């Protein structure tokens with residue numbers, strides 16, 4: 001099932017600040033079953049020590065090209081042959097330039113030249129360096145040379161700027177590596193995602209709605225598809241294009257969403273409820289437009305079913321994931337929701353300050369019984385990939 005099991009990943013680390021994430025990446029690749037060997041450039045060794053990478057990879061770290069000792073062990077040709085995939089993470093602007101121009105003047109560049117394995121890069125650099133004409137020219141060359149390019153993401157950078165050039169998070173890179181081996185982390189699984197708001201009609205022209213844009217749910221549906229799942233997206237009214245390769249079911253009200261979700265999850269392995277379902281609906285929607293002939297108007301509201309709780313209570317329940325958007329005390333509320341609704345995982349986020357509804361960026365804390373994990377501020381697409389990777393990992397762990 002696990003696409004990375006026993007795969008040989010040659011991880012090249014080049015000299016950028018994102019190299020501090022390399023040990024975490026090695027651990028995540030190994031958690032996914034891969035056998036990892038690390039090649040470090042001299043500049044990278046200024047950011048992360050060979051000893052750390054040796055400890056987490058459980059293998060000697062390779063650094064020198066022109067060393068009799070190194071070449072008598074596993075030299076560049078053996079490393080190049082050993083690899084099923086070469087991943088350069090982080091890939092600096094300088095390394096991209098050397099790769100694009102065919103250099104082979106250090107061990108990592110020589111391995112890239114000598115190997116017939118697929119080669120992927122995870123660029124990481126300051127936004128200005130990324131946008132620079134030479135970098136973009138080299139990028140086009142690399143894409144022409146069939147190099148896979150993972151990322152970069154946009155967001156806040158170590159240099160203090162905000163923009164494109166952040167390395168993808170380790171879990172996202174693991175998912176993208178797994179996808180290189182045909183089967184994604186969710187291959188053969190069925191995933192149902194709910195997204196967007198629900199509209200609860202007051203009369204034929206008015207409704208109660210909310211500010212959910214649907215972007216997070218659409219990104220999750222797309223990420224699940226990229227991870228190889230068969231995906232059904234049940235969506236309330238939003239202004240977004242359908243994600244490709246996903247079966248989309250459009251609904252309007254909470255009751256319609258509940259029917260669509262319950263029938264879709266009957267055969268699903270995973271349900272992710274991102275929809276901002278209206279908690280209440282008008283008890284008796286008027287059949288005709290209500291006239292403004294009164295000074296005050298009361299509309300009686302009654303509770304809507306909690307779709308997520310109903311899915312979690314099913315006898316044959318999928319791995320059930322909820323969202324908790326709060327303005328305060330996010331983690332406490334989220335943990336309580338995880339328990340009350342008997343969820344397998346909940347993604348908590350603070351709404352406001354440029355995060356949450358109607359924004360491109362978000363930050364999430366994932367909580368599950370007995371653990372939690374922070375996903376730092378990033379685009380919703382990047383967060384969705386990281387969330388899907390975590391779901392896949394927990395699903396596999398559960399067997």
Ligand code: C5P
Nearest residue numbers: 273274275277304305306307308322323
């Ligand atoms: O309880 P609260 O509405 O804060 O919980 C949010 C989570 O519950 C989201 O995952 C949302 O999709 C789900 N939910 C639901 N049905 C409702 C209300 C919320 O599925 N009626």
